[in-house]
Amino acid sequence: MKNVKNRFLVLLTLLFTGSSLASATKQPDRIFVKGVCTEITFYSPTTVRILKYPQNKTPLKESLVVLQKPEKxxxxxxxxxxxxxxxxxxxDVTVDSNTGEIIFKDSKGNILLKDKNTQFSPRKDLNKDSYQVKQTFNLDTNEPIYGLGQIQNGKLNQRNQKELLRQRNTVICIPFFQSIKGYGVYLDNYSPTRFSDSPEETVFDSxxxxxxxxxxxYGKNTDGVVKAMRQLTGKVPMLPESGFGFWQSRERYVSQKQIVEILKKxxxxxxPIDGIIQDWRxxxxxxKxxxxxxxxxxxxSNPQKxxxxxxxxxxxxxxxIWPSFGPTTDIYKELKSRNMLFDFETFPTNNGVRVYDAFNPEARDIYWRYFNKNMFSIGMDGWWLDATEPEYQDKNETHLDSACYLGSYRNYYNAFxxxxxxxxxxxxRKTSSDKRVFILTRSAFAGQQRTGAISWSGDIDGNWNALKAQIPAGLNFSMTGIPYWNCDIGGFTVRQYPGGNKNQAYQELYTRWTQFAAFLGMMRSHGTSTQREIFLFGERGSWAFDAQEKFIHLRYKLLPYIYSTAWDITRNDASLMRPLFADFAEDKHTHDLNTEFLFGKSILVAPVLDPQYTDGKGADVKIDFSRNKSIKVYLPSGCEWYDFWTNEKIxxxxSVNKETPIDIMxxxxxxxxxxxIGPKVQYAKEKKDAPLEIRIYPGKNATFTLYEDEGDNYNYEKGNYSTIDFKWDDSTSTLSIGQRNGNFNGMLKKRTFKVVLASTESGIGMEENNPQSKTINYNGKAVSVKL
Known part of the structure; x- marks a missing residue:
């Protein structure tokens, strides 16, 4: 008994006697077992921090990621x-006094997770004493887990996988996973970490x-875990409305004359198009x-023009804009004079190019000063922050042993x-609140949702296997709490399609990729090897042009749904790209379904992921549209579904077979x-006064909140926005439109809603003329209509 007490000393801020005591506190409980101190701090009733370290080696740590403070x-x-x-x-968090094992249970006593042990192996960190830290968990044998960031292994469920969590092109690493059981674990460590999972153990080895x-x-479900992660690491700001339109890019436009001419075309x-992107050089x-x-x-020569x-x-x-600079640039010279450049060379090599020390707040301010002076001040709308891993060429990773502002680069690498x-x-944000921050970036880390950034999947190959891998990559990334993600339509590189955009096999791939991209956080065409502008795939009237244009138009018709979902993300911690099990966890068929996803809370998307009308080989590809092909789509149990294109109710x-002619996904x-459903437009804000179709898919009660604001400033943070609640009572076939809440500059005082009940005769696909619709002239006051 005495030995047990020596091994198990509990230091509490509140002394107590007896077997139990209820109290409200935000101070950690400290528990010593076998030379390791474990601190347990509840940040909320559902979030708890576990901090372990060798006894008498109390760490001085300030998180780069976690913003939440412990509640009482x-x-x-x-x-x-x-x-x-x-x-x-x-x-319930229970520590075994003999082994140090920690068991997490829900309020009913069900075991959620076991912390098996932690191992500290001494290691030098820039001549300072540190450790290699191995954190081991025990999961149920058949328990699916998700997350880890944007992983290109094609898997949705990350059980029985091994991944090196180290930032690099095409791979975004976040030491976080969530379980189908409704809990999530975030490891607040920024060094390269080896994740490995087996039926016996799940390990983060940093x-x-x-x-x-x-x-x-413990969020109880997928959305609850995402919400808890955002409460811990930061909320999501609104993106500009134009950011949800279609964006065109290439590697690269060679002159300002060319980029303007492309847009004019x-x-x-x-x-429809809302933005264009200027790549490097x-x-x-x-x-140099x-x-x-x-x-x-x-x-x-005249960027302002x-x-x-x-x-x-x-x-x-x-x-x-990259985080690295050539030696003849002014920004390089200024950063070097202040010792704010890393000492390793990066891409493009043999030119003296160096990465800036982004861990230094003064270096970050200098970085922005050049943005502001040369670009933002003349009207630039946003930033393509490329190679934010950052890019490196050192296969032996000796560059990781460089020093940075906070310590060793290796210790902080993944957080760059x-x-x-x-x-x-x-x-x-400090410079101006008139234009929302809009950032496209190639890498990310936990908490990055708070920066107004959209991540993309890097320089992936343009082939069908890469397209298939993007769905689970984007879903796992979204489940870490970062909602906005996209990829290069058609893949960045095009290696196996001679003739590029003239090759019909590539045209088929690119068209299917465009359809998929219409349901991502950003719809953006980009790549090298072959140019991607829609008119280079053929003229209007050709199948490739028409099918692509159809889905660009569909993207714009869905903008009211997408923008309102963006508000749900900002206000209520919702997600845009969601796994099917987020709403249908009871259906085990959804637990590892990596070919479909939910777009918001209402739309199920099943991209076509294999060539159907070409053989996909060589330069002399022939396309055969003589017979419609089909794919199998799984529809989760627990509700009925409407085929968007026909309104067939299923x-x-x-699984159902769905015919997939080239213009149907x-x-x-x-x-x-x-x-x-919005009107047909050429850009996001073109027809804000046009009638809005309110399409109802009956079968259950339904709600939707329509959100509107000025579209590109931060006045919404001051309450300058409006919401209108729509409620469908299925038993009485009645739609109730609530009183408008809120106001903003430019808001329409009166609106026209065309209410359509989806059926095989009305509200089908992209149709705009619905003879069975009922028109409501809405003036901001509550109104109901029976259909």
Whole structure:
């Protein structure tokens, strides 16, 4: 008994006697077992921090990721000879006094997760004493888990996988997973970490750390875990409305004349577009002048005129900027004079190009100063922050042993994209609140949702296997709490299709990829090897042009739904790209379904992921449309589904064959949904006064909140926005439209809603003329209509 007490000393801020005591506290409980101190701190009734470190080696740590502060949580403590338990109203954390094992249970006593052990192996960190930290958990044998970031292994469920969590092109690493059982675990460690899972154990093995520091969150379901992660690490700001339109890019536009002409071509063809992107070398073709953050290339001699011409066509421009600089640039010289550059060389090599130390707040301010002086001040609308891993060429990874502002680069490596992107976000917010921060970035880390950034999946190959891998990659990324993600339509590189955009096999792939991209956080065409503008795939009337244009138009018709979902993300911690099990966890068929996803809460998307009309080989590809092909689509149980293109109503819990001519991708709407459908437009804000279709898919009661604001400033944070609640009573076939809440500059006082009940005769696909619709002239007051 005496030995047990020596091994198991509990230090509490409140002394107590007896077997239990309820108290409200935000101070940690400290427990010593076998030379390891474990601190347990409840941040809320559903989130608890576990901090472990060798006894008498208390770490001094300030998180780069976690923003939440511990609340005062009512806790009940129970101490016995062999264990110590701390309970909130939602979770029970019990420590074994002999082994140090920690068991997490729900309020009913069901075991959620076991912390098996933590191992500290001494290691030097820039001549300082540190550790390699191995944190081991025990999961149920058949328990699916998800997350880890954007992983390109094609898997949705990450059980029985091994992954090196180290940022690199195409792979975004976040030491976080969530379980089908409704809990999540975030490991607050920024060093390269080896994740491995087997039926016996789940391990995070980190290169460096003074402690094991993780947060256990019990959200009860997928959305609840995402909400807890955002409460822990930061809320999501609104993106500009134009960011949800269609964006065109290529590697690269060689002059300001060319980029303006490309945009004008879209406008002349009346193909909708909201933005265009200027990739690299607008600074110079000399790599020693790499990334000057200035228009030093003579082909961009009047950038303000270029931006004005783009704005005059009702479009936006964002521009590529890297975190590395050539030695002849002014920004390099200034950063070097202040010792704010890493000492390793990066891409493009053999030119003296160096990465800036983004961990240094002063370096981040200098970085922004060049953005502001040369670009933001003349009207630039956003930033393509490329290579934010950052890019490196050292296969032996000796560059990780460099020093940075906070310590060793290895100790902080994975957090580089977070601090760099957040520096741009915070500095733009300080500079102006008139334009929302809009960032496209190649890498990310936990908490990056708070920066107004959209991540993309890097330089992936243009082939069918890469397309297939993007669905689970995007879903797992979204489940870490970061909602906005996209990929290069058609893949970045095009290696196996001679002739590129003229090759019909590539045209089929690109068209199917466009359909998929219409249901991502950003719809954006980009790549190298072959140009991607829609008119280069054929003229209007050709199948490739028409099928692509159809889905660009569909994207715009769904903008009221997408923008309102964006508000749900900002206000209520919702998600845009969601796994099917988020709503249908009881249906085990959804647990590892990596070919479909939910777009918001109402739309099921099943991309076509294999060639159907070409053989996919060679330069002399022939396309055969003589017979429609089909794919199998699984519809989850628990509700009925409407085929978006026909309004055929289908019971869930089974697979169906859906014909997929080249201009059709399977889309299903959940019964009990309300979709606001916008007008046909050329850009997001073109027809804000046009009638709005309110399409109802009956079968269950439904609700939807329509959100509107000024579209591109932060006045919404001051309450300048409006919401209108729609409620469908299925039993009485009645739609109730609530009183408008809120106001903003430019808000329409009166609106026209055309209410349509989806059936095989009305509200079908992209049809605009619905003879059975009922028109409501809405003036902001509550009204009901019976259908």
């Amino acid at each position: 949580v009512k806790l009940t403590r129970n101490k016995s000879e062999n264990s110590y338990s701390i309970k909130s109203k939602e979770i 290169d460096l750390g003074t402690c094991s520091d993780y947060y256990f969150m 879209y406008r002349d063809l009346q193909v 607008y600074w110079s073709n000399d790599n 002048h790499w990334n000057a953050v200035a228009f030093d290339n003579p082909e961009f 270029m931006i004005s011409q783009i704005h005059d066509m009702n479009a936006r421009l964002i521009i590529s 994209p977070l601090v760099s992107v957040e520096g741009v976000y915070k500095n733009q 019971s869930g819990g089974k 399977p889309i299903y709407i959940k019964a009990g949904s309300i979709l606001p």
